[in-house]
Amino acid sequence: xxxxxxxxxxxxxxYHLQALSEVVSTTHLAQKLxxxxxxxxxxxxxxxxxNLLHYTPYHGFSLSAEGRKTALHxxxxxxxxEYFLAEKLSFEWNEVHEVAEELExxxxxxxxxxLDAYLGFPxxxxxGDPIPDSRGRMQQPELVPLSTAPIAxxxxxxxxxxxxxxxxxxxxxxxxxxxxxxxxxSRSAFDGSVDIKMGSKxxxxxxxxxxxxxxxxx
Amino acid sequence: xxxxxxxxxxxxxxYHLQALSEVVSTTHLAQKLxxxxxxxxxxxxxxxxxNLLHYTPYHGFSLSAEGRKTALHxxxxxxxxEYFLAEKLSFEWNEVHEVAEELExxxxxxxxxxLDAYLGFPxxxxxGDPIPDSRGRMQQPELVPLSTAPIAxxxxxxxxxxxxxxxxxxxxxxxxxxxxxxxxxSRSAFDGSVDIKMGSKxxxxxxxxxxxxxxxxx
DNA sequence: ATAAAAATTTAGATTAGCCTAAAAATTAAC
DNA sequence: GTTAATTTTTAGGCTAATCTAAATTTTTAT
Numbered sequence: 001x002x003x004x005x006x007x008x009x010x011x012x013x014x015y016h017l018q019a020l021s022e023v024v025s026t027t028h029l030a031q032k033l034x035x036x037x038x039x040x041x042x043x044x045x046x047x048x049x050x051n052l053l054h055y056t057p058y059h060g061f062s063l064s065a066e067g068r069k070t071a072l073h074x075x076x077x078x079x080x081x082e083y084f085l086a087e088k089l090s091f092e093w094n095e096v097h098e099v100a101e102e103l104e105x106x107x108x109x110x111x112x113x114x115l116d117a118y119l120g121f122p123x124x125x126x127x128g129d130p131i132p133d134s135r136g137r138m139q140q141p142e143l144v145p146l147s148t149a150p151i152a153x154x155x156x157x158x159x160x161x162x163x164x165x166x167x168x169x170x171x172x173x174x175x176x177x178x179x180x181x182x183x184x185x186s187r188s189a190f191d192g193s194v195d196i197k198m199g200s201k202x203x204x205x206x207x208x209x210x211x212x213x214x215x216x217x218x
Numbered sequence: 219x220x221x222x223x224x225x226x227x228x229x230x231x232x233y234h235l236q237a238l239s240e241v242v243s244t245t246h247l248a249q250k251l252x253x254x255x256x257x258x259x260x261x262x263x264x265x266x267x268x269n270l271l272h273y274t275p276y277h278g279f280s281l282s283a284e285g286r287k288t289a290l291h292x293x294x295x296x297x298x299x300e301y302f303l304a305e306k307l308s309f310e311w312n313e314v315h316e317v318a319e320e321l322e323x324x325x326x327x328x329x330x331x332x333l334d335a336y337l338g339f340p341x342x343x344x345x346g347d348p349i350p351d352s353r354g355r356m357q358q359p360e361l362v363p364l365s366t367a368p369i370a371x372x373x374x375x376x377x378x379x380x381x382x383x384x385x386x387x388x389x390x391x392x393x394x395x396x397x398x399x400x401x402x403x404s405r406s407a408f409d410g411s412v413d414i415k416m417g418s419k420x421x422x423x424x425x426x427x428x429x430x431x432x433x434x435x436x
Numbered sequence: 437a438t439a440a441a442a443a444t445t446t447a448g449a450t451t452a453g454c455c456t457a458a459a460a461a462t463t464a465a466c
Numbered sequence: 467g468t469t470a471a472t473t474t475t476t477a478g479g480c481t482a483a484t485c486t487a488a489a490t491t492t493t494t495a496t
Contacts, residue, residue: 006453026474039454041475046452058461058474089332102324108317114307224483244444257484259445264482276444276491 001050005105008074009033010043011052012104014063015071023060072136078104079125079132080115086126087119093126093181093218127179128156128218141216146184146194147207154183155215162212174203181218219268223323226292227251228261229270230322232281233289241278290354296322297343297350298333304344305337311344311399311436345397346374346436359434364402364412365425372401373433380430392421399436 003011013032017024026044030037048055052067063071081103085091091099113134116122123139124130130138143158157180160171171177176198185195185202192207205213221229231250235242244262248255266273270285281289299321303309309317331352334340341357342348348356361376375398378389389395394416403413403420410425423431 004452027472035453036455037474038456038476042453085329089329089336091328091332095328099324099326099329102326103321106317106320108320110309110313111303111307111317114309118307222482245442253483254485255444256446256486260483 003050003052003070007043007047007050007052008070008105010040010047011063011067011071012074012078014053014061015068015075018062023062025060069136072132073107074104076132076134076136077106077112079129080112080119080122082125082127083119083122083131084115087122096126124216124218126218127181128158128216143214143216145211146196146205146213146215147192147210149184149215151184151186153215153217154181155217156181157213158216159214160212161214167209167212170209176213182215221268221270221288225261225265225268225270226288226323228258228265229281229285229289230292230296232271232279233286233293236280241280243278287354290350291325292322294350294352294354295324295330297347298330298337298340300343300345301337301340301349302333305340314344342436344436345399346376346434361432361434363429364414364423364431364433365410365428367402367433369402369404371433371435372399373435374399375431376434377432378430379432385427385430388427394431400433 010029010033013029014024017028017032026037026040030040033040044053044055044061047053047067048061051064052070053061053063055061078100081100082096085096085099086093116134121133122131124141128141130141132138141158144153144155149155157176157178160167160178176182180198183197185197187194192210193204194207194210195202195204228247228251231247232242235246235250244255244258248258251258262271262273262279265271265285266279269282270288271279271281273279296318299318300314303314303317304311334352339351340349342359346359348359350356359376362371362373367373375394375396378385378396394400398416401415403415405412410428411422412425412428413420413422
Protein backbone atom coordinates (compact mmCIF):
# COMPACT_ATOMS: atom_id res chain seq x y z
CA UNK A 1 0.00 0.00 0.00
CA UNK A 2 1.23 3.48 -0.83
CA UNK A 3 1.27 5.98 2.02
CA UNK A 4 2.17 9.59 1.29
CA UNK A 5 4.45 11.67 3.52
CA UNK A 6 1.41 13.69 4.56
CA UNK A 7 -0.47 10.57 5.56
CA UNK A 8 2.60 9.43 7.45
CA UNK A 9 2.63 12.66 9.41
CA UNK A 10 -0.98 12.15 10.38
CA UNK A 11 -0.35 8.57 11.49
CA UNK A 12 2.67 9.56 13.52
CA UNK A 13 0.82 12.41 15.19
CA UNK A 14 -2.08 10.15 16.11
CA TYR A 15 0.35 7.60 17.48
CA HIS A 16 1.92 10.17 19.76
CA LEU A 17 -1.40 11.63 20.87
CA GLN A 18 -2.66 8.18 21.73
CA ALA A 19 -0.03 7.99 24.46
CA LEU A 20 -2.10 10.65 26.23
CA SER A 21 -5.55 9.25 25.51
CA GLU A 22 -6.58 6.17 23.60
CA VAL A 23 -8.96 8.05 21.33
CA VAL A 24 -7.88 11.24 19.58
CA SER A 25 -10.07 14.24 18.71
CA THR A 26 -10.19 16.26 15.51
CA THR A 27 -9.16 19.56 17.10
CA HIS A 28 -6.38 18.03 19.10
CA LEU A 29 -4.86 16.49 15.99
CA ALA A 30 -5.40 19.65 13.96
CA GLN A 31 -3.54 21.64 16.56
CA LYS A 32 -0.68 19.13 16.70
CA LEU A 33 -0.30 19.23 12.93
CA UNK A 34 -0.75 22.99 12.61
CA UNK A 35 -3.70 22.52 10.31
CA UNK A 36 -7.48 23.02 10.39
CA UNK A 37 -10.07 20.60 11.75
CA UNK A 38 -11.74 20.37 8.35
CA UNK A 39 -8.49 19.11 6.84
CA UNK A 40 -8.22 16.51 9.55
CA UNK A 41 -11.70 15.21 8.84
CA UNK A 42 -10.86 14.87 5.16
CA UNK A 43 -7.75 12.90 5.96
CA UNK A 44 -9.47 10.69 8.51
CA UNK A 45 -11.85 9.49 5.83
CA UNK A 46 -8.93 8.64 3.61
CA UNK A 47 -7.03 6.79 6.31
CA UNK A 48 -10.10 4.90 7.37
CA UNK A 49 -10.68 3.83 3.77
CA UNK A 50 -7.13 2.47 3.84
CA ASN A 51 -7.87 0.59 7.05
CA LEU A 52 -5.22 2.49 8.93
CA LEU A 53 -7.57 3.73 11.62
CA HIS A 54 -10.90 3.33 13.37
CA TYR A 55 -13.05 6.39 12.93
CA THR A 56 -16.52 7.16 14.22
CA PRO A 57 -17.65 10.58 12.98
CA TYR A 58 -17.96 13.06 15.85
CA HIS A 59 -16.32 10.59 18.22
CA GLY A 60 -12.66 10.65 17.34
CA PHE A 61 -10.32 8.02 16.01
CA SER A 62 -7.61 5.58 16.94
CA LEU A 63 -5.05 3.64 14.95
CA SER A 64 -5.93 0.19 13.66
CA ALA A 65 -3.41 -2.60 14.13
CA GLU A 66 -2.19 -1.87 10.62
CA GLY A 67 -2.02 1.86 11.31
CA ARG A 68 -0.10 1.32 14.51
CA LYS A 69 2.38 -0.91 12.74
CA THR A 70 2.90 1.75 10.10
CA ALA A 71 3.30 4.47 12.72
CA LEU A 72 5.94 2.41 14.50
CA HIS A 73 7.92 2.11 11.28
CA UNK A 74 7.85 5.88 10.92
CA UNK A 75 8.89 6.38 14.52
CA UNK A 76 11.68 3.87 13.98
CA UNK A 77 13.00 5.75 10.99
CA UNK A 78 12.73 9.07 12.78
CA UNK A 79 14.64 7.92 15.83
CA UNK A 80 17.31 6.08 13.89
CA UNK A 81 18.02 9.22 11.92
CA GLU A 82 18.09 11.26 15.13
CA TYR A 83 20.64 8.87 16.51
CA PHE A 84 22.69 9.10 13.32
CA LEU A 85 22.62 12.89 13.31
CA ALA A 86 23.71 13.17 16.93
CA GLU A 87 26.16 10.30 17.04
CA LYS A 88 27.78 10.44 13.61
CA LEU A 89 27.27 13.97 12.36
CA SER A 90 27.64 15.53 15.83
CA PHE A 91 24.47 17.53 15.77
CA GLU A 92 23.34 18.78 19.16
CA TRP A 93 20.55 16.71 20.67
CA ASN A 94 18.09 19.58 20.32
CA GLU A 95 18.78 20.09 16.60
CA VAL A 96 18.12 16.57 15.42
CA HIS A 97 14.35 16.47 15.51
CA GLU A 98 13.71 18.93 12.72
CA VAL A 99 16.04 17.23 10.25
CA ALA A 100 14.77 13.77 11.18
CA GLU A 101 11.25 14.96 10.34
CA GLU A 102 12.35 15.05 6.73
CA LEU A 103 14.52 11.96 6.67
CA GLU A 104 11.86 9.78 8.26
CA UNK A 105 9.73 9.77 5.11
CA UNK A 106 12.24 7.80 3.09
CA UNK A 107 10.79 4.35 3.40
CA UNK A 108 13.38 2.22 1.59
CA UNK A 109 13.61 -0.91 3.73
CA UNK A 110 17.18 -1.77 2.91
CA UNK A 111 18.28 1.76 3.77
CA UNK A 112 16.78 1.57 7.21
CA UNK A 113 18.05 -1.92 7.97
CA UNK A 114 21.56 -0.99 6.88
CA LEU A 115 21.45 2.27 8.80
CA ASP A 116 20.33 0.40 11.90
CA ALA A 117 23.20 -2.09 11.56
CA TYR A 118 25.69 0.70 10.89
CA LEU A 119 24.63 2.47 14.06
CA GLY A 120 24.94 -0.75 16.05
CA PHE A 121 21.22 -1.34 16.61
CA PRO A 122 20.77 1.47 19.12
CA UNK A 123 17.93 1.10 21.63
CA UNK A 124 17.35 4.76 22.43
CA UNK A 125 17.51 8.01 20.51
CA UNK A 126 19.27 11.20 21.72
CA UNK A 127 16.13 12.25 23.61
CA GLY A 128 16.07 8.95 25.48
CA ASP A 129 13.09 7.65 23.52
CA PRO A 130 13.14 3.98 22.58
CA ILE A 131 13.78 3.03 18.95
CA PRO A 132 11.37 0.34 17.68
CA ASP A 133 13.14 -2.62 16.05
CA SER A 134 12.21 -3.82 12.58
CA ARG A 135 9.25 -5.69 14.01
CA GLY A 136 8.01 -2.67 15.95
CA ARG A 137 9.16 -3.82 19.38
CA MET A 138 10.95 -1.48 21.73
CA GLN A 139 12.48 -1.35 25.20
CA GLN A 140 10.83 0.84 27.75
CA PRO A 141 13.45 3.28 29.02
CA GLU A 142 14.31 2.82 32.68
CA LEU A 143 12.99 5.64 34.84
CA VAL A 144 15.20 6.89 37.63
CA PRO A 145 14.02 9.26 40.40
CA LEU A 146 16.17 12.37 40.42
CA SER A 147 16.53 11.88 44.17
CA THR A 148 18.52 8.67 43.72
CA ALA A 149 20.26 9.24 40.39
CA PRO A 150 24.07 9.21 40.49
CA ILE A 151 26.02 12.45 40.22
CA ALA A 152 26.58 13.51 36.57
CA UNK A 153 23.48 11.60 35.49
CA UNK A 154 21.99 13.21 32.41
CA UNK A 155 18.38 12.57 31.57
CA UNK A 156 15.07 13.91 30.43
CA UNK A 157 12.14 14.57 32.72
CA UNK A 158 9.67 11.89 31.79
CA UNK A 159 7.13 11.46 34.55
CA UNK A 160 6.00 13.46 37.58
CA UNK A 161 4.55 11.21 40.27
CA UNK A 162 2.71 13.93 42.15
CA UNK A 163 0.34 16.06 40.13
CA UNK A 164 -0.60 18.49 42.91
CA UNK A 165 -1.18 22.05 41.84
CA UNK A 166 1.53 23.37 44.11
CA UNK A 167 4.15 21.03 42.74
CA UNK A 168 3.19 21.72 39.13
CA UNK A 169 3.34 25.45 39.72
CA UNK A 170 6.73 25.07 41.34
CA UNK A 171 7.97 23.23 38.24
CA UNK A 172 6.34 25.66 35.82
CA UNK A 173 7.92 28.70 37.46
CA UNK A 174 11.31 27.05 36.90
CA UNK A 175 10.45 26.05 33.32
CA UNK A 176 10.88 22.39 34.15
CA UNK A 177 8.62 20.40 31.84
CA UNK A 178 8.22 16.88 30.55
CA UNK A 179 10.96 16.54 27.97
CA UNK A 180 13.33 18.97 29.70
CA UNK A 181 16.91 17.73 29.64
CA UNK A 182 18.90 18.12 32.81
CA UNK A 183 22.08 16.99 34.45
CA UNK A 184 22.56 16.19 38.12
CA UNK A 185 25.53 18.20 39.37
CA SER A 186 25.59 17.52 43.10
CA ARG A 187 23.60 16.27 46.04
CA SER A 188 23.80 17.84 49.46
CA ALA A 189 24.87 15.50 52.22
CA PHE A 190 23.06 17.80 54.61
CA ASP A 191 19.48 17.74 53.30
CA GLY A 192 19.54 15.63 50.14
CA SER A 193 18.72 18.62 47.93
CA VAL A 194 20.17 18.47 44.42
CA ASP A 195 21.75 21.00 42.12
CA ILE A 196 20.87 20.42 38.50
CA LYS A 197 21.95 22.04 35.28
CA MET A 198 19.27 22.88 32.76
CA GLY A 199 20.70 24.30 29.57
CA SER A 200 22.98 27.11 30.72
CA LYS A 201 21.44 27.68 34.11
CA UNK A 202 21.69 25.84 37.41
CA UNK A 203 19.03 25.42 40.06
CA UNK A 204 18.45 23.68 43.34
CA UNK A 205 15.57 21.29 44.05
CA UNK A 206 14.62 19.83 47.41
CA UNK A 207 14.88 16.13 48.02
CA UNK A 208 11.10 16.05 48.40
CA UNK A 209 10.61 17.45 44.93
CA UNK A 210 13.42 15.40 43.34
CA UNK A 211 11.72 12.28 44.61
CA UNK A 212 8.73 12.95 42.37
CA UNK A 213 10.72 13.58 39.22
CA UNK A 214 11.41 10.48 37.15
CA UNK A 215 14.10 10.75 34.51
CA UNK A 216 14.99 8.59 31.59
CA UNK A 217 18.67 8.33 30.89
CA UNK A 218 20.11 9.64 27.64
CA UNK B 219 13.21 31.11 -2.68
CA UNK B 220 11.21 27.92 -2.17
CA UNK B 221 11.84 25.15 -4.69
CA UNK B 222 9.71 22.01 -4.52
CA UNK B 223 11.14 18.51 -4.92
CA UNK B 224 9.41 18.31 -8.29
CA UNK B 225 11.00 21.52 -9.45
CA UNK B 226 14.33 20.20 -8.21
CA UNK B 227 13.92 17.11 -10.34
CA UNK B 228 13.29 19.23 -13.39
CA UNK B 229 16.33 21.40 -12.72
CA UNK B 230 18.58 18.41 -12.19
CA UNK B 231 17.34 16.71 -15.35
CA UNK B 232 17.95 19.85 -17.39
CA TYR B 233 21.41 20.14 -15.88
CA HIS B 234 22.29 16.61 -16.95
CA LEU B 235 20.78 17.00 -20.43
CA GLN B 236 22.75 20.17 -20.95
CA ALA B 237 25.94 18.11 -20.84
CA LEU B 238 24.78 16.69 -24.19
CA SER B 239 23.52 19.89 -25.76
CA GLU B 240 23.44 23.40 -24.43
CA VAL B 241 19.74 23.86 -25.12
CA VAL B 242 17.21 21.23 -24.07
CA SER B 243 13.96 20.32 -25.83
CA THR B 244 10.54 19.65 -24.36
CA THR B 245 10.29 16.03 -25.55
CA HIS B 246 13.79 15.18 -24.50
CA LEU B 247 13.12 16.41 -20.97
CA ALA B 248 9.70 14.78 -20.87
CA GLN B 249 11.27 11.46 -21.79
CA LYS B 250 14.02 11.84 -19.19
CA LEU B 251 11.48 12.59 -16.48
CA UNK B 252 8.96 9.96 -17.58
CA UNK B 253 6.29 12.57 -18.03
CA UNK B 254 4.39 14.23 -20.88
CA UNK B 255 5.54 17.19 -22.97
CA UNK B 256 2.52 19.22 -21.86
CA UNK B 257 3.60 18.86 -18.25
CA UNK B 258 7.08 20.02 -19.12
CA UNK B 259 5.77 23.14 -20.80
CA UNK B 260 3.74 24.01 -17.71
CA UNK B 261 6.77 23.62 -15.49
CA UNK B 262 9.04 25.58 -17.80
CA UNK B 263 6.77 28.59 -17.41
CA UNK B 264 6.97 28.27 -13.66
CA UNK B 265 10.72 27.91 -13.57
CA UNK B 266 11.18 30.81 -15.95
CA UNK B 267 8.98 32.96 -13.72
CA UNK B 268 11.36 32.06 -10.88
CA ASN B 269 14.34 33.06 -13.00
CA LEU B 270 15.77 29.58 -12.88
CA LEU B 271 15.93 29.17 -16.63
CA HIS B 272 15.90 30.81 -20.02
CA TYR B 273 12.94 29.72 -22.07
CA THR B 274 11.87 30.66 -25.56
CA PRO B 275 8.60 28.93 -26.46
CA TYR B 276 9.09 26.35 -29.22
CA HIS B 277 12.85 26.76 -28.96
CA GLY B 278 13.85 24.94 -25.81
CA PHE B 279 15.41 26.09 -22.58
CA SER B 280 18.63 26.26 -20.63
CA LEU B 281 19.43 26.93 -16.99
CA SER B 282 20.06 30.49 -15.86
CA ALA B 283 23.07 31.16 -13.63
CA GLU B 284 20.73 30.88 -10.67
CA GLY B 285 19.22 27.65 -11.99
CA ARG B 286 22.61 26.14 -12.59
CA LYS B 287 23.71 27.02 -9.07
CA THR B 288 20.60 25.36 -7.69
CA ALA B 289 21.10 22.28 -9.85
CA LEU B 290 24.68 21.95 -8.61
CA HIS B 291 23.45 21.97 -5.01
CA UNK B 292 21.08 19.14 -5.83
CA UNK B 293 23.79 17.17 -7.61
CA UNK B 294 26.05 17.76 -4.62
CA UNK B 295 23.48 16.37 -2.22
CA UNK B 296 22.78 13.40 -4.47
CA UNK B 297 26.41 12.43 -4.83
CA UNK B 298 27.26 12.94 -1.18
CA UNK B 299 24.46 10.57 -0.21
CA GLU B 300 25.60 8.08 -2.82
CA TYR B 301 29.04 8.17 -1.30
CA PHE B 302 27.59 7.73 2.17
CA LEU B 303 25.46 4.77 1.12
CA ALA B 304 28.32 2.97 -0.57
CA GLU B 305 31.09 3.85 1.86
CA LYS B 306 29.33 3.78 5.22
CA LEU B 307 26.27 1.62 4.72
CA SER B 308 28.01 -0.76 2.30
CA PHE B 309 25.44 -0.56 -0.45
CA GLU B 310 26.62 -1.84 -3.81
CA TRP B 311 27.57 0.94 -6.23
CA ASN B 312 24.61 0.12 -8.48
CA GLU B 313 22.04 0.35 -5.67
CA VAL B 314 22.89 3.81 -4.42
CA HIS B 315 21.31 5.95 -7.10
CA GLU B 316 17.70 5.13 -6.38
CA VAL B 317 17.96 5.84 -2.66
CA ALA B 318 19.96 9.02 -3.23
CA GLU B 319 17.14 10.26 -5.48
CA GLU B 320 15.03 10.55 -2.37
CA LEU B 321 17.66 11.80 0.04
CA GLU B 322 18.81 14.57 -2.29
CA UNK B 323 15.67 16.61 -1.72
CA UNK B 324 16.44 17.30 1.90
CA UNK B 325 17.92 20.74 1.60
CA UNK B 326 18.98 21.47 5.19
CA UNK B 327 22.31 23.23 4.78
CA UNK B 328 23.81 22.16 8.07
CA UNK B 329 22.95 18.53 7.34
CA UNK B 330 24.82 18.58 4.06
CA UNK B 331 27.84 20.42 5.40
CA UNK B 332 28.14 18.05 8.34
CA LEU B 333 27.63 15.02 6.12
CA ASP B 334 30.35 16.27 3.80
CA ALA B 335 32.76 16.73 6.71
CA TYR B 336 31.86 13.34 8.17
CA LEU B 337 32.63 11.68 4.85
CA GLY B 338 35.96 13.50 4.62
CA PHE B 339 35.02 15.88 1.78
CA PRO B 340 35.02 13.23 -0.94
CA UNK B 341 35.73 14.41 -4.48
CA UNK B 342 34.00 11.62 -6.40
CA UNK B 343 30.92 9.49 -5.89
CA UNK B 344 30.78 5.67 -6.32
CA UNK B 345 30.14 6.07 -10.06
CA GLY B 346 33.24 8.20 -10.45
CA ASP B 347 31.27 11.40 -10.90
CA PRO B 348 32.67 14.54 -9.26
CA ILE B 349 30.94 15.92 -6.17
CA PRO B 350 30.47 19.70 -6.30
CA ASP B 351 31.74 21.51 -3.20
CA SER B 352 29.55 23.91 -1.24
CA ARG B 353 30.29 26.63 -3.78
CA GLY B 354 29.43 24.42 -6.73
CA ARG B 355 32.99 23.73 -7.87
CA MET B 356 34.13 20.27 -8.77
CA GLN B 357 37.17 18.37 -10.04
CA GLN B 358 37.01 16.88 -13.47
CA PRO B 359 37.68 13.16 -13.16
CA GLU B 360 40.84 12.02 -14.90
CA LEU B 361 40.16 9.97 -18.02
CA VAL B 362 42.41 6.99 -18.71
CA PRO B 363 42.46 5.04 -21.99
CA LEU B 364 41.73 1.40 -21.33
CA SER B 365 44.78 0.58 -23.45
CA THR B 366 47.16 2.11 -20.90
CA ALA B 367 45.30 1.59 -17.63
CA PRO B 368 47.12 -0.52 -15.03
CA ILE B 369 46.00 -4.08 -14.35
CA ALA B 370 43.13 -4.25 -11.82
CA UNK B 371 42.05 -0.74 -12.75
CA UNK B 372 38.32 -0.33 -12.17
CA UNK B 373 36.45 2.39 -13.96
CA UNK B 374 33.41 3.49 -15.86
CA UNK B 375 33.31 3.98 -19.60
CA UNK B 376 33.05 7.73 -19.99
CA UNK B 377 34.07 8.71 -23.50
CA UNK B 378 34.54 6.95 -26.85
CA UNK B 379 37.00 8.81 -29.05
CA UNK B 380 35.96 7.17 -32.29
CA UNK B 381 32.29 7.35 -33.17
CA UNK B 382 32.45 5.22 -36.32
CA UNK B 383 29.46 3.01 -36.94
CA UNK B 384 31.53 -0.15 -36.92
CA UNK B 385 33.06 0.62 -33.55
CA UNK B 386 29.74 1.58 -32.01
CA UNK B 387 28.14 -1.62 -33.28
CA UNK B 388 31.01 -3.63 -31.90
CA UNK B 389 30.44 -2.02 -28.48
CA UNK B 390 26.68 -2.39 -28.65
CA UNK B 391 26.83 -6.10 -29.44
CA UNK B 392 28.89 -6.51 -26.26
CA UNK B 393 26.55 -4.29 -24.20
CA UNK B 394 29.37 -1.87 -23.50
CA UNK B 395 27.85 1.57 -23.01
CA UNK B 396 28.74 4.93 -21.50
CA UNK B 397 28.38 4.37 -17.77
CA UNK B 398 29.29 0.68 -17.91
CA UNK B 399 31.56 -0.31 -15.05
CA UNK B 400 34.44 -2.58 -15.87
CA UNK B 401 37.67 -3.91 -14.45
CA UNK B 402 40.88 -4.54 -16.34
CA UNK B 403 41.98 -8.11 -15.65
CA SER B 404 44.97 -8.62 -17.90
CA ARG B 405 46.82 -7.31 -20.93
CA SER B 406 48.41 -9.59 -23.50
CA ALA B 407 52.15 -9.09 -23.97
CA PHE B 408 51.71 -10.51 -27.43
CA ASP B 409 49.20 -8.14 -29.04
CA GLY B 410 48.21 -5.65 -26.32
CA SER B 411 44.63 -6.96 -26.23
CA VAL B 412 42.92 -6.69 -22.83
CA ASP B 413 40.63 -8.94 -20.87
CA ILE B 414 38.01 -7.03 -18.92
CA LYS B 415 35.39 -8.04 -16.45
CA MET B 416 31.93 -6.53 -16.85
CA GLY B 417 29.58 -7.57 -14.09
CA SER B 418 29.82 -11.34 -13.99
CA LYS B 419 31.18 -11.87 -17.48
CA UNK B 420 34.60 -11.44 -19.03
CA UNK B 421 35.47 -10.36 -22.55
CA UNK B 422 38.48 -9.55 -24.68
CA UNK B 423 39.01 -6.27 -26.53
CA UNK B 424 41.72 -5.50 -29.05
CA UNK B 425 44.34 -2.89 -28.32
CA UNK B 426 42.93 -0.85 -31.18
CA UNK B 427 39.51 -0.72 -29.57
CA UNK B 428 40.81 -0.26 -26.00
CA UNK B 429 42.67 2.81 -27.21
CA UNK B 430 39.39 4.56 -27.97
CA UNK B 431 37.74 3.81 -24.66
CA UNK B 432 38.35 6.41 -21.97
CA UNK B 433 37.57 5.42 -18.40
CA UNK B 434 37.16 7.42 -15.26
CA UNK B 435 38.47 5.76 -12.18
CA UNK B 436 36.13 4.79 -9.36
C1' DA C 437 7.99 27.11 -51.52
C1' DT C 438 4.53 24.40 -49.99
C1' DA C 439 2.61 20.35 -47.86
C1' DA C 440 3.20 16.78 -44.53
C1' DA C 441 5.25 15.42 -40.26
C1' DA C 442 6.88 16.35 -35.87
C1' DA C 443 7.27 19.09 -31.88
C1' DT C 444 5.27 22.25 -28.79
C1' DT C 445 1.82 24.82 -26.53
C1' DT C 446 -2.88 25.68 -24.96
C1' DA C 447 -7.30 24.35 -23.10
C1' DG C 448 -9.79 21.97 -20.02
C1' DA C 449 -9.92 17.99 -16.51
C1' DT C 450 -8.27 15.41 -12.50
C1' DT C 451 -6.27 14.45 -7.85
C1' DA C 452 -4.23 15.44 -3.24
C1' DG C 453 -4.17 18.40 0.33
C1' DC C 454 -5.55 22.38 2.12
C1' DC C 455 -8.72 26.37 3.17
C1' DT C 456 -13.26 29.22 4.78
C1' DA C 457 -17.91 29.39 5.86
C1' DA C 458 -22.11 27.11 6.85
C1' DA C 459 -24.58 23.19 8.71
C1' DA C 460 -25.01 19.49 11.93
C1' DA C 461 -23.99 16.98 16.07
C1' DT C 462 -22.33 16.76 20.65
C1' DT C 463 -21.43 18.55 25.17
C1' DA C 464 -22.11 21.81 28.86
C1' DA C 465 -24.87 24.91 31.57
C1' DC C 466 -28.52 26.20 33.77
C1' DG D 467 -34.24 18.72 29.60
C1' DT D 468 -33.87 22.77 26.82
C1' DT D 469 -30.73 26.14 25.29
C1' DA D 470 -26.15 27.81 24.48
C1' DA D 471 -21.46 26.83 23.48
C1' DT D 472 -18.30 23.90 21.42
C1' DT D 473 -16.82 20.51 18.29
C1' DT D 474 -17.06 18.28 14.04
C1' DT D 475 -18.47 17.63 9.46
C1' DT D 476 -19.98 19.12 4.91
C1' DA D 477 -19.95 22.07 0.93
C1' DG D 478 -17.55 24.55 -2.21
C1' DG D 479 -13.01 26.60 -3.66
C1' DC D 480 -7.97 26.98 -4.33
C1' DT D 481 -3.18 25.48 -5.89
C1' DA D 482 0.42 22.32 -7.66
C1' DA D 483 1.33 18.87 -10.68
C1' DT D 484 -0.32 15.97 -13.73
C1' DC D 485 -3.02 14.27 -17.90
C1' DT D 486 -5.54 14.04 -22.83
C1' DA D 487 -6.96 16.19 -26.85
C1' DA D 488 -6.91 20.02 -29.80
C1' DA D 489 -4.55 23.94 -31.76
C1' DT D 490 -0.37 26.04 -33.16
C1' DT D 491 4.37 26.44 -34.58
C1' DT D 492 8.50 24.60 -36.43
C1' DT D 493 10.97 21.38 -39.21
C1' DT D 494 11.46 18.26 -42.98
C1' DA D 495 10.83 16.61 -47.49
C1' DT D 496 9.81 17.15 -51.80
